[in-house]
Amino acid sequence: MSNDNRSDGTDGAKRGGIIGAGVPRIDGPDKLSGRANYAADNLPPNLSYAYGVFSTVASGTVSRLSVEEARQMPGVVDVFHHGHFPTLYRSPSSFAQGNKVEETRLPFEDERVYYEGQFVALVVADTFDNARAAARRVKVDYSAESAIANLEQGVQAHGTKKGSGNHARGDAAANFDGAAHTIDVTYRTPVETHNPMEMHASTAWWDDDHLTIFDASQGVVVARNALSKIFAMPPERITVHAPYIGSGFGSKLWTWPHAIATAAVSRELGRPVQLVVPRPQMFTTTGHRPETRQRLRLATDASGKLVSLRHESINTTSFTDQYVETCGSVTKSLYSCPNLTVSHETTRVNRGTPTSMRAPGAAPGLFALESAVDEMADAAGVDPLQFRLDNYAERDESQDLEFSSNHIVEATNRAAEKFGWANRNPEVGSMKDGREIVGYGMAACNWEAMKMACDARVSIRADGTAFASCATQDIGTGTYTIVAQTVSDVTGIPIDRVTVKLGDSSYPDGPVSGGSWATATTLPAIAKAARAALDEMKRYATGDNGAFADSEADALEVADGGLRSADGTQTSFADILKAARYGSADGEAHTDAADSEYSYRSFGAHFVEVRWDPGISRLRVARVFSAIDVGRVINETTARNQVEGAVVMGIGMGLFEATEYDERNARPVNNNYAEYLVPVHADQPEIDVILLDYPDTKFNEYGARGIGEIGITGLAAAVANAVHHATGKRIRELPITLDKLMEDVPQARSA
Amino acid sequence: MRHFDYARADGTRAAIQAHGSDDEAAGYQTGGAAYLAGGTTLLDLVKLDVMQPDKIVDINGVALDEIERLDDGRLRIGAMVTNTALARDERVTADYAVLSQALLAGASTQLRNKATTGGNVMQRVRCPYFRDGVSDCNKREPGSGCAAIGGVNRSVHAVLGTSESCIATHPSDMCVAMAAIGATVEVEGPDGKREIDFAEFHLLPGDTPEQEHALKPGELITHVVLDAPMQNARSSYLKLRDRQSYQFALASSAVIVTLDGNTIRKARVALGGVGTKPWRAPEVEAALEGKQASEALFADVAKRAFDNATAYAHNAYKIPLGQQAIVRNLVDLTQSVDPTAA
Structure with missing residues (x-):
């Protein structure tokens, strides 16, 4: 890993010695020694353990629930379900009020089942094992209804509903027809599941009407405020603790049903309760990145300047809530184009409510946009790097604002030079190294600074x-x-x-x-x-x-x-x-929150080398060179770590990740660490990250814009573009698995 | 986890006695006793409530952890030898490179340190419909159906040896190498000791997928005896998968060849990831022996392994991929190309 790339950012900001230094994590020793306490590490006296009974159908109602056998099991304290659960109240789920939850329906609110893996009962016992053993003795009968298992089924069954984040300027349709070069292509991305190492967990207890909850949470204040609404009690009487969490990637931003249930049954039982969400239910009841279908229509003039851009996205959401994956969020302002339309729609399926996953909107959205830009460059006969340099926006045309600080051209050029883009032979499949065909691809990356x-x-x-x-x-x-x-x-x-x-x-x-x-x-x-x-x-x-x-x-x-x-x-x-x-x-x-005098965004570019060995159908990412413009870098070590980690996650998005649902019943099938594939160490390429380090002092006094998400944006497109360069195949549906690249795959003879 | 009796045995006889022989009548799934070796399959499935034994007989105290060379040149491996120890054993790396490579291609370091030779032979399928405890699965609940047919069947489902009752692949890499090498499984049970040809040990699903192996109730694997190594043989294991580690094979090949100049004298070929059992391909071997090594020959013979393949909705690609696993492995073994390049 290179670390000699920091620019001498001198936008007039002060530059103390410790700001920007690669200071080791001060919490590192606690984590390494096991002193760091996570939500499930808290074991208060008289603790009891809750284990869920989860729906095995994706749509319908609970028709009968038999708990008698479970109640007789060793150590069982109580068995809760929709007929035996305290009255709670929904949170208004307002981002502005700071009480947002993603799944607004309360646990055990009624007998309805909206997704497989939904809590239908909760067993509390003296030990985790007793709770789990008893949970398996709860007999649940369902009146099952036919489940809507994926986006296409949803659109067909009930169409779509308008979402948020839409934008239009100029007349994109009129300027598409008759343009010199046009493309009209559709991309698809699957459900991805966050899969943090630490499973969702809550440990809750009540003292004198004060609720204390250790929760695997990315937002203790919002969790407190939401619980305040749900339990109809003042926020001052609730304390939410999350001193450490074992990653979240967005799945732990908002309070999920298990945390509410844990607090509720603790109050009912008058003793502490702990609940750990089992790994399979991490795929159902704690959010996911939804499935998307995105249509991109782009047009340029004869010289390759964009004249029309339409990005229309549909994503799946649950039957209980509308979650909008704003795939066109970056499209609005990355490229200069006078005629542009971005639209978002949703369709309901029998899955849990989706939620933000690292770079929500931008990650699937830039897979589509940055793949399409390559296709557009190809159609216009322009090198994909040059096409981008020719079309990058110089101001935010969606808001009619100047960017506070934008060094995307420098980022693109520096990464290109270090990567060796000039050595790319544009002819598909032309770069060979032994048995492998080498492909070079690139993509821009972008994320709003908030x-x-x-x-x-x-x-x-x-x-x-x-x-x-x-x-x-x-x-x-x-x-x-x-x-x-x-x-x-x-x-x-x-x-x-x-x-x-x-x-x-x-x-x-x-x-x-x-x-x-x-x-x-x-x-x-x-x-x-x-x-x-x-x-x-x-x-x-x-x-x-x-x-x-x-x-x-x-x-x-x-x-x-x-x-x-x-x-x-x-x-x-x-x-x-x-x-x-x-x-x-x-x-x-x-x-205060940021003002709106400028458009505040982070920028960058990824360059990716893939290698395709057609003799054994092996595709691998060999090199990733990224240059990122995120304002001032506060900590060289942790910042670089964020981008490198995001790059690896982006490789997973490009090549591996997909939660697979059985289309007959909407059940997630590969709901574990063995079968839901993410990159392992052996998949990790050479990664070289250039951090530009230009302080954005219009944004805040430190000039920092944040770095957790931008690294994953665009990466899957850069991989897809490199795959196209190597193989000639334009894969428009993630993940890019080897079977999609193979020739002569026979027809299935059976189901 | 359900409650069960736990017994720790310090010898083979004691283990067999503690186990008893009236188990597994109900299809090996519920009730009865189970031997616990490394636990990397059993404990997972017990925690998932998919296996529900009444009794677990822990055989980690049984001294079956030796590897010995027999007078006839065969190699006798104790059932409790770990995957790590077996992969690193000098006699294995020298004479059975394909086995060492297959072991190291499997699972993760942590799992290999726990997993045993006997346990790996007894490894159960990764089919998600078997493991979810809910879906129709003839292996778990005979007669209920096979949800994998018509469901998601891309990765851990077979194209060879399937039936209307079950299409799950046998997940082991080690067993594929053993199938190519040839081996004998030594077992001991209430009725004494006997030997089972490795090729006969794993059963095709047919219409009884709940019957996975040739063990009788209460029998314990004590050793796996590898056939004596072929003289001057070259061997290699090639595993193809989506990611480069910690994934079960989409397709794999274990190949052993002896060459006379460019002529293939003997060949042993077995396949993983594509079959419902460790899949020996004698038709490929016969088509290779006596022929001049060439990529064209390999491509031609590899097709024969899949003459009777059945492709399901998502795994048709395994038919060409399995052929690629055979061809590349043969090319590397016969052309002195660095086999680690793959």
Whole structure:
């Protein structure tokens, strides 16, 4: 992995030594030693265990539920179901109010079954094994109805419903007809399941009408607010903890039925309850990236300039909620095109409610768009790299705004040069190496930069340490570490003397860890709170009996873990606090969501080499070179890790990942780690990531735009484009498996 | 997990006694006793509630972990020898490269460290309709039907040896190599010891897919004895799959050849990932022996292995893929191309 590519970003921003440094994760030792406690690691006294009974049909009603045998099983405390469950209330599920849930239907609300793997009963017992054994003795009879198993069945059965995020400018239809070059192509992407290592889990208990829940959550504040609505009680009486989660990729953004059920039955039973969602139900009841069908119609003039672009997307959603996969979100602004239409529609199928999965919308959307752009370049007779350089937008034409900072041309050119794009022989199948045919492909990547409102608290303490807290989370990305870097940057206190606490809803309200906005949202609030703490420190120092009683606060500067006056007198924070008999100097701060003066986006490009061995039908990704423009890089190590991980996930999207449903009954078939394929180490190519590192100070004082998602966008298209270059086959349906590339596959003789 | 009795045996006889012989009458699925070796199949399926034994006899204390060379040149492998130990054994790497490669192509390091030789022979199918505990499955519930036919059947379903009752592939890589090498399974049961030809050990599904092997109730595999190695043989295992590790074969070949110049004198070919049992291909072997090695010959003979293949909705590609596994393996073995390149 190369690490010598950082530009000297000098957009006028300050550049402390610790910001940008590859500081090791401060939570690493806790994770490696097992001290880090995840939701299911909490074992309060008198804990009981819940295990679900899950629907084995995808549509219908529970006609009879026999729990007597289960109740007789060893250790069973109670068996809950729609006829025996406390009354709860739905959350309004408002993003703006901060109480969003994805599946609005409450667990055990009624006897209806909307998807296979839906909770239909819940057994609570003294041990996990007893709960599971008893759950299997619950007999459920269903009145099954015919299930809608996939997108095509849904469209055929009941058509589509208009979604959100639509956009139109100019007249795309009129400018398509009669254009010099046109393409009209349809792409399909399958359901993908997040499959974080840590399964969803909740441990809940009640003390004096206060609910405490450790939940595998990417958003403790929103979870608290949603539970507040669901249990009709003040948010102050609920604390949601998620100090560590074993990745989420979006599946843990919002509260799912199991967490609600855990809290509810804990209250009913008057004892702590823990529930771990089994791996098969991670494929059913905790969200997924939905199936999409996307039609792309592009047209250029004779010179290869886009004159018309239409991106029409349909995605599957559940019968209980409308989830829109905004596949055209990037299409609106990546390329300059005066006549452009983006539309989103949904169709209902018998699956659980979908949810955001890493780069929602953009990941499937850019597979389609960036494949189509290659097809368009081909039709126009232009090199796909040159086509993009010719057509990249210079301003956000969808919002009629300037980009705050956009270096996509440099990113594309630098990655191309390092990759060796100039060596590409454009003729399909022409680049051979022994038995393998080499293919080169590229694609742009893109992600909106977002910043939410945030509160934070920082204390500088009498023992010379600093303490920062914010109710955001570290979902494995490095948030603990970059918060510590920020505190250190502002106060000068060394990072090993900074304690960071996240993942507790009782801390100042912080953002959901999603959308790649945690960095841009949290760091300015932390910095502002740290400065407020320093201001407090200066007031203490200049007060009566203060260390700088004769000085003005404004005359003091921060230096070497203390304050220094104009005459060079230096006193440590610890001594200042000691003199004033204060335990700490505290600062709290609030920072606002991003303004709308600019279009804030991150940019980049992927270059991929695939190798196809037709003699054994083996396709592999050999090299990925990516250049990413995400504003300032706060932590070289964790940032690079995010892009590399996203690239690997993108390879999985391109070659392997698909949740397969039986079209006869809508049941997910490959619902485990052995059969749901993601890349393993042996599949990982040489990955070279260039981080451009141009601070975007129009966006926030640190100039950081966030980096968790952009790396997966466009990657599957770059793979598909490389596959086309190698094989001549344009695969428009993910994943690109070997059987789709083979010649002479016979017809099936049976089903 | 359901409750079951647990017994730990310190010897073969004790294990057989503890196990008893009245199990498996109900199709090996519910009730009865099961031997526990590495547990990589059994414990998974018990946790999934697919296997529901009343009793588990743990044989990890039974001393069956030796590999010995017999006087007649055969290699006798104790049933409790782990996949890792067997793959790394010098006699195996020297004389049976195909077996070592097949073992290392299977599962993951952690699983290979636990999985045993006898347990691998007894490995059960990966068909999701068998493992889900709900779908129609004649193997799990005789007479209920086969949900894989007409369902999702791309990866772990066969094109050879299938029936209207079951189309699941036998998942083992090790067994494919053993099928090519030739072997004898030594078993011991309530009625004493006997030997089963490896080729006869695994059963085709026919209309009794719940009958997977030739063991009688209570019998325990004690050893697998490999045939003596062919003199001057070259052998190799080639496994084709979607990802490069930790996936069951979509198609694989175990090939052993001896050459006289460019003439193939002897050939042994077995296939994995395409058959309902470890699939020896004698018609391919016969068509190779005595012929001049050439890619054209290989392509021609590979077709014969699939003359009677049945393709299902999603796995027709296994017919050409299986042929590719044969051809490439033969090309590499006969043309001195670096076999690790594949």
